[in-house]
Amino acid sequence: MTGFLWAIAQTFCVVLAAPLMAGWVKWLKCRLQNRKGPPPWQPYRDLLRLSRKHVVLADTASPIFRMAPYIVFSVTILAVSTVPVITVQLPVAALADVIALVGFLALGRFFLSLAGMDVGTAFGGMGSSREVTIASLAEPALLMAFFTLAMNVSSTNLSTVICQLAQRDITLYPSLIFSSMGLILVAIAETGRIPIDNPATHLELTMIHEAIILEYSGRHLALMEWAAMLKLTLFSLLIVNVIVPWGVALTLVPGDLALAALIVTGKLLVWGMILAVSETIQAKMRLFRAPQYLGLAFILSLLGMMSHIILEV
Amino acid sequence: MDFTMALIIAESAVLLTLLSSVVPLFFLRRPYLQGRLSFLLLGISGLTACSGGGMALMLRTSEQMVLPIGLPWLHVFLRLDPLSGFFLFIVGLITFIAACYGPAYIREYIGGKLSIGPLTLFTGLFVGGMFLVLLAADAFSFMLAWELMSVASYFLVVFQHEKPENRHAAFIYLLMAVVGGAFLFLAYGVLAGFSDGFSFVAMKAAHLSPTWATIAFTFAFIGFGLKAGIVPLHVWLPLAHPVAPSHISAMMSGVMLKVAVYGFIRFVYDLLGNVTWQWGVVVLLVGSASAVLGVLYALMQHDLKRLLAYHSVENIGIIYIGLGLSMIFYATHHLEIAALALIAALYHCLNHALFKSLLFFGAGAILQQSRQHDMEKMGGLIKKMPVTAYCFLVGCISISALPPFNGFVSEWLTFQAALQGPLLKSGILGAMIPVAAAMLALTGALAAACFVKVYGIVFLGQARSPEILEAQDPSFGMQLSQILLAVCCLGFGIFPTWTVRAINGIPEGLLGTGLSSATDNGWLWLTPVNPQTASYGAPAVFFGILVCWLLVYVFLHPLRSDNRIRIAPAWDCGFGPLNSRMQYTASAFAMPIRRIFSFVWLIFEKVEPAGPGGRAHYILRIDDRLWLMLYVPIGKLMLKIAERTSYIQGGNLRVYLCYSFFTLLFLLWVIV
Numbered sequence: 001m002t003g004f005l006w007a008i009a010q011t012f013c014v015v016l017a018a019p020l021m022a023g024w025v026k027w028l029k030c031r032l033q034n035r036k037g038p039p040p041w042q043p044y045r046d047l048l049r050l051s052r053k054h055v056v057l058a059d060t061a062s063p064i065f066r067m068a069p070y071i072v073f074s075v076t077i078l079a080v081s082t083v084p085v086i087t088v089q090l091p092v093a094a095l096a097d098v099i100a101l102v103g104f105l106a107l108g109r110f111f112l113s114l115a116g117m118d119v120g121t122a123f124g125g126m127g128s129s130r131e132v133t134i135a136s137l138a139e140p141a142l143l144m145a146f147f148t149l150a151m152n153v154s155s156t157n158l159s160t161v162i163c164q165l166a167q168r169d170i171t172l173y174p175s176l177i178f179s180s181m182g183l184i185l186v187a188i189a190e191t192g193r194i195p196i197d198n199p200a201t202h203l204e205l206t207m208i209h210e211a212i213i214l215e216y217s218g219r220h221l222a223l224m225e226w227a228a229m230l231k232l233t234l235f236s237l238l239i240v241n242v243i244v245p246w247g248v249a250l251t252l253v254p255g256d257l258a259l260a261a262l263i264v265t266g267k268l269l270v271w272g273m274i275l276a277v278s279e280t281i282q283a284k285m286r287l288f289r290a291p292q293y294l295g296l297a298f299i300l301s302l303l304g305m306m307s308h309i310i311l312e313v
Numbered sequence: 314m315d316f317t318m319a320l321i322i323a324e325s326a327v328l329l330t331l332l333s334s335v336v337p338l339f340f341l342r343r344p345y346l347q348g349r350l351s352f353l354l355l356g357i358s359g360l361t362a363c364s365g366g367g368m369a370l371m372l373r374t375s376e377q378m379v380l381p382i383g384l385p386w387l388h389v390f391l392r393l394d395p396l397s398g399f400f401l402f403i404v405g406l407i408t409f410i411a412a413c414y415g416p417a418y419i420r421e422y423i424g425g426k427l428s429i430g431p432l433t434l435f436t437g438l439f440v441g442g443m444f445l446v447l448l449a450a451d452a453f454s455f456m457l458a459w460e461l462m463s464v465a466s467y468f469l470v471v472f473q474h475e476k477p478e479n480r481h482a483a484f485i486y487l488l489m490a491v492v493g494g495a496f497l498f499l500a501y502g503v504l505a506g507f508s509d510g511f512s513f514v515a516m517k518a519a520h521l522s523p524t525w526a527t528i529a530f531t532f533a534f535i536g537f538g539l540k541a542g543i544v545p546l547h548v549w550l551p552l553a554h555p556v557a558p559s560h561i562s563a564m565m566s567g568v569m570l571k572v573a574v575y576g577f578i579r580f581v582y583d584l585l586g587n588v589t590w591q592w593g594v595v596v597l598l599v600g601s602a603s604a605v606l607g608v609l610y611a612l613m614q615h616d617l618k619r620l621l622a623y624h625s626v627e628n629i630g631i632i633y634i635g636l637g638l639s640m641i642f643y644a645t646h647h648l649e650i651a652a653l654a655l656i657a658a659l660y661h662c663l664n665h666a667l668f669k670s671l672l673f674f675g676a677g678a679i680l681q682q683s684r685q686h687d688m689e690k691m692g693g694l695i696k697k698m699p700v701t702a703y704c705f706l707v708g709c710i711s712i713s714a715l716p717p718f719n720g721f722v723s724e725w726l727t728f729q730a731a732l733q734g735p736l737l738k739s740g741i742l743g744a745m746i747p748v749a750a751a752m753l754a755l756t757g758a759l760a761a762a763c764f765v766k767v768y769g770i771v772f773l774g775q776a777r778s779p780e781i782l783e784a785q786d787p788s789f790g791m792q793l794s795q796i797l798l799a800v801c802c803l804g805f806g807i808f809p810t811w812t813v814r815a816i817n818g819i820p821e822g823l824l825g826t827g828l829s830s831a832t833d834n835g836w837l838w839l840t841p842v843n844p845q846t847a848s849y850g851a852p853a854v855f856f857g858i859l860v861c862w863l864l865v866y867v868f869l870h871p872l873r874s875d876n877r878i879r880i881a882p883a884w885d886c887g888f889g890p891l892n893s894r895m896q897y898t899a900s901a902f903a904m905p906i907r908r909i910f911s912f913v914w915l916i917f918e919k920v921e922p923a924g925p926g927g928r929a930h931y932i933l934r935i936d937d938r939l940w941l942m943l944y945v946p947i948g949k950l951m952l953k954i955a956e957r958t959s960y961i962q963g964g965n966l967r968v969y970l971c972y973s974f975f976t977l978l979f980l981l982w983v984i985v
Contacts, residue, residue: 051869058883060775060891062695064706074861078854094838095850095857096716099725103716106761110715117769117897120692121885125897128769132762133905139761140754143728147750150732156847202886215884219869291909302751309735309743 006252007092011081014233019043021236021268022229028276043229047222055218058119068115069216069223072108076230079104083237084159086260087249088166093159098146101158102139105190108227109135116212127211130287134189134196134208137294142186144301148179149242151308166245175312178304180243185297187235192228193275195285196293199228206284233268236275240267317376320393320448322365323401327444329358334437341430344423348416351433355440356412362405362444369398373818377450377514390512392450395818396583399659400575401447403666406801407568408440411560414674414794417787418560421681432472436561439465443572451512452501459497459576463490463540466569469561470553482552489539489549496536497576503529504584516584526585530592533580540573543633544603545939547626551610554622555686559677562618566625567670571662574632578655581640582823590644594745597637601752603630606939608759609913612766612906613935615688615899617676620767621669624712627756628665631724632658634749638730641742643824650733652820652828653841657726659816664719664805668711671798675705678791679771682784688899690778691771698786702772704795709768711802713761717855719806722839724757725849726813729841759906766902775893807855810836900933907935914938 023040030037057066082096082104096104109131116128150156152175153164165176189196197208213224241248247263249256285293333354337347375394383389393401415436422429442462449455467490471483505511508519521529535546542550554562581588607627614620635658642651678701679694680686695702711718731753734746776782786792805812814832821827831841840848883891907916915936923929961972 055878056881056884057878059880060693060883062693062773064695064773070862070865071858073865074858077861077865078857081857094844094848095853097847097849099728099847100716100721100849100854103714103721103725106713106758107710107715110710110713110761110765113765114769114773117765118773119883119885120774120893120896121883121891122895122897123885125769125774125902128765129897129902129905132765133909136755136758136762136906137909139758140751143754144747144751147728147732147747151735154732154735155845156729156732157845160845214886223865223869287905288908298751302747305747306744309747310740 002252003089003091006087007081007090010085010087010090011077011092014080014085014237015077015230018226018229018233019047021233021272024269025232025272025276025279028273029279032276032280043225047226050217050222050225051219053218055220057217058215060118060120061215062118064111065115065118065215066220068111068118069220069227071111072115073223073227073230075104075108076227076234079108080230080234080237082158083234084162084241084248085237086257086264087252088159088163089250089252090159093157097156098150098158098161099143099156102143102146105231106135106139108231112212112224115216119215121215123211123214127208127214130208131212134290134294137291137298138186138189141182141294141298141301142190144298144305145179145183145186148175148301148304148308151305152176152312162241162245162248163250165242166248166250173308173312175304175308178300178307182297182301182304183242184239185293185300187239188275188278189290189294189297191232191235193232194279195282196290198284201284206287236268236271237264240264240271317378319365319368319372319398320376320378320391322361322368323393323444323448324391326358326362326365326401326405327441327448329354329361330437330441330444332437333358334434334441337433338430341428344429347433348419348423348429351437352412352415355415355437356409358440358444359405359407359409359412362401363409364405365393366398366401366403366405369393370395370402370815370818373821375822383454387451387453387511389454390450390514391448391454392513393448395822396578397447397575399816399819400571400662401444403571403663404440404443404447404568407564407666407670410670410794410797411564413790413797414563414677415560415790417790418558418677418681422558426475427473431468432558435465435468439469439561439564439569443569446572447575450514451510452505452516453511455576456494456497456501460494462569462572463487463494466490466561466565469565470557472558472561473556476556479556482549482556486549486553489546493536493539496532496539500529500532500536500580503532513579513584517586521585521587523587523589526587527589527592530581530585533577533585534592534595537573537577537580538599541570541577541629541633542603542626543599543629544606544626545943547603547607548937548940548944550626551614551619551622551937554625554673555616555618559618559673559680562622563670563673563677566622566673567666570625570629571666574629574636574658574662578636578823582643588640588644590641590742593637593640593642593644594742595637596633596640597745597749600630600633600635600637601749603627603633604756605630605752605759606913608756608763609906609910610937612759612763612903613914616686617679617688617691617767617771618673618686620688620763621672621676624672624760624763625665625669627760628661628669628712631727631753631756632661632665634658634753635661635723635727635730637749638727638746641737641746642730642733645737645739645742647733647736648824648826649828649830649842650730650736652817652824652826653726653733653831654730655820655824656813656816656828656831657723657730659819660726660809660812661720661723663812664711664723664802667798667801667805668708668720671704671708671795671802672712674791674795674798675701675708678787678795679784681787681791683778683780685778685780688767688770691781692774692777692893692896693772694776694781694784695772697781697784700786700792701795704799705772706768707799707802709764711806713764714757715761717803717806717851717858719802719804719809722806722809722812722849722851724753726841727753729847732847733842762906763903766899770897770899770902774896775891777893777896777898807851808836809839809849809851813839915941
């Protein structure tokens with residue numbers, strides 16, 4: 001029972017901290033580009049402002065449009081709840097493994113894309129079309145990367161994966177290196193960052209995620225924005241805890257948990273820096289270059305799995 | 314004692330279907346009553362079959378019965394075991410729901426030019442044929458029932474025969490069915506050659522050399538594959554399914570393909586036995602190809618029913634991936650994993666029957682209401698037909714394999730079986746299984762993309778043609794059948810442990826090992842291998858989504874005392890008034906995917922510039938590459954051979970009799 005309470009508390013913390021992660025990356029990016037930039041806690045102000053505003057709904061919108069923000073946000077929370085953040089002793093992780101995690105994200109994306117098409121504007125349809133195209137290439141790569149991890153520890157349960165990886169000695173596993181590279185590439189694509197999508201643009205030729213949520217306002221927009229920030233945090237957590245699993249508490253002792261929380265925060269801040277630097281030195285790709293990028297991610301993940309089967313079994 | 318009862322119940326279901334085809338013929342003058350009566354009897358027979366099959370599945374024993382009909386030395390053997398019980402349950406369930414849907418759907422035919430006599434007659438024969446295929450326990454009655462099913466469904470496909478494309482589709486279907494039947498004859502012939510009789514018991518006891526077993530397997534794989542619609546034998550499917558009446562399309566796609574899968578499982582696991590891993594590899598590869606190509610072809614369609622037909626190819630591919638994995642693990646003596654993969658394939662059979670029928674029923678409702686089958690002319694239907702729209706949404710989520718609905722469970726189980734690949738310790742197999750898993754992952758993602766397109770274009774946005782504005786929800790029976798199926802999709806998604814426990818009797822019977830570990834940890838947990846390896850708590854996931862939704866809603870709403878929503882015209886970056894032609898179309902939506910995978914199709918794309926005072930035209934044609942690569946050459950070859958051999962066709966009756974006589978003599982010489 002305490003396990004479940006810890007899990008709920010942990011999920012709650014991540015949900016609350018997600019805007020800070022997004023704000024941190026944005027602030028760093030501005031600094032790197034010699035701009036002053038909004039403070040890292042600016043997203044909280046934005047969310048609060050949006051949630052206080054009236055919702056303006058397009059007259060062509062259907063109930064799907066109003067349902068979508070709640071569904072997208074809920075399934076993202078559910079996805080976050082299955083990721084071990086500071087401890088691997090979570091009963092929640094047994095409810096849904098990595099495949100289900102990918103499934104949750106896909107369900108969220110399904111409704112997000114439907115919402116884009118609901119109002120019947122050209123931008124919405126364009127955004128949805130691009131979103132599902134990118135996703136249909138990114139999702140298999142993500143699954144392949146997860147499968148390599150799963151085969152390594154013969155479990156698809158994320159807690160078990162991280163627990164076992166953290167307890168191993170530091171040796172080079174080719175499969176893990178390949179799948180980590182694949183995972184990072186997919187994470188960047190899935191969270192709509194440069195070079196696939198640009199969260200700061202509203203130019204019709206380039207936008208993907210922003211085009212979908214163009215018609216949203218008020219609390220619906222707040223939920224959509226928050227869900228996107230949560231997704232960024234989720235993938236950041238996956239990357240830092242799977243690739244660098246050391247520091248995650250293996251027990252439920254409060255001292256260990258506090259230390260683990262510090263370490264995870266540190267890892268997230270460092271990952272944020274890497275992300276900001278990579279976004280500063282790269283430009284956004286053309287849409288039709290994205291398949292090559294995602295194909296690379298897929299091949300890397302597949303190579304990881306092959307090398308596991310051929311070299312490590 | 315109970316079990317003979319299940320068989321008797323199943324037999325009475327067959328009799329009821331025959332009644333449902335014959336009795337209405339006495340009321341040809343009163344078509345309304347005729348339709349009602351036919352569907353009433355069909356519905357009862359569906360329920361009967363459902364209960365008989367369910368009993369057989371639960372009781373897990375097998376009993377057979379010899380009916381003293383047929384030829385004197387060829388009695389009809391009937392048998393009901395968990396495998397046929399499971400498929401009988403699926404066929405019965407969908408038949409029952411289709412019978413709820415039918416009366417309102419065929420109303421448009423009543424009073425039209427066509428008599429509904431053939432429709433009621435052949436629907437009963439079609440369903441009866443399917444029941445008999447599942448019950449048959451000797452090759453002779455199996456083939457008889459199989460051909461009954463094929464021929465009856467041909468007449469259903471050709472029902473609206475005034476359109477030439479319908480006749481064309483039906484002809485292709487019949488041709489493929491005949492070829493498939495011939496392959497099955499050969500397959501059973503090989504088995505019969507080594508056994509003393511046509512009954513399945515005798516065939517099972519036969520000892521085949523590995524070469525002959527592989528030959529029999531090849532024939533059966535092609536024969537059943539033709540009916541199931543695996544790539545490259547799928548070409549009849551996208552032609553025949555769209556032209557049949559929608560409840561028939563639902564049954565052909567949802568159920569008849571499953572009967573072919575049943576035949577394949579029965580033939581390979583039960584009659585042949587001694588599965589080799591090479592067969593498994595073939596099945597796995599063909600399954601992967603069918604899954605990916607099926608979904609890619611589906612993405613390019615904008616005829617709703619044809620799109621759904623291509624998705625059947627995809628789903629049959631997923632089922633074959635499960636079967637292939639199961640055969641590989643079975644041949645290498647990993648029986649638990651083989652059972653897992655087999656359960657995954659069977660579970661997907663059930664799921665596909667449910668959601669594909671649901672989607673075809675939705676498409677039928679749209680077709681009836683708006684007379685539109687082209688997606689490019691639909692749009693905004695969620696406001697016109699809300700019940701159909703929400704049921705269709707459930708179907709879309711299920712077929713896209715998204716949690717917590719049923720499609721996800723079976724794909725999850727297939728993935729879990731594939732992840733046990735490293736157990737095999739063989740380089741080739743070890744490399745094969747990850748590729749299949751990758752194909753399955755790609756298929757799932759592309760299917761989701763396709764159904765975003767379908768739902769977004771058909772139900773959301775604004776109406777693209779005036780007919781769509783007049784649509785409304787169909788009458789009660791059609792709504793009820795969709796709601797029933799939607800509830801089933803959710804139910805089988807949330808309570809997978811009960812389903813897996815029920816199916817478990819099938820691998821116990823076929824492989825000798827069940828998968829008791831999957832359901833050992835209570836109704837909440839599905840743990841296919843063991844709890845440490847993987848677990849999925851479907852009820853908790855569903856509950857979690859609902860709780861999160863509720864919390865977020867409650868949390869956001871008290872912030873303001875008035876939460877009114879202001880309705881205004883769409884903003885669209887301030888670009889002025891919208892009209893329906895500014896929306897994305899189905900072709901535009903799929904364009905990025907068309908460019909990325911352009912090597913798969915034959916794409917003909919052309920823009921005709923506007924002449925003086927005219928409009929510009931955009932022409933896009935996407936053809937099945939396999940049709941041109943495989944079928945056109947075969948067709949040409951056949952014509953050439955026919956030309957060469959036509960001189961023996963002199964038109965003289967005596968010459969023909971001579972041919973028959975010498976053939977008989979030759980055969981006698983060969984046999985004696």
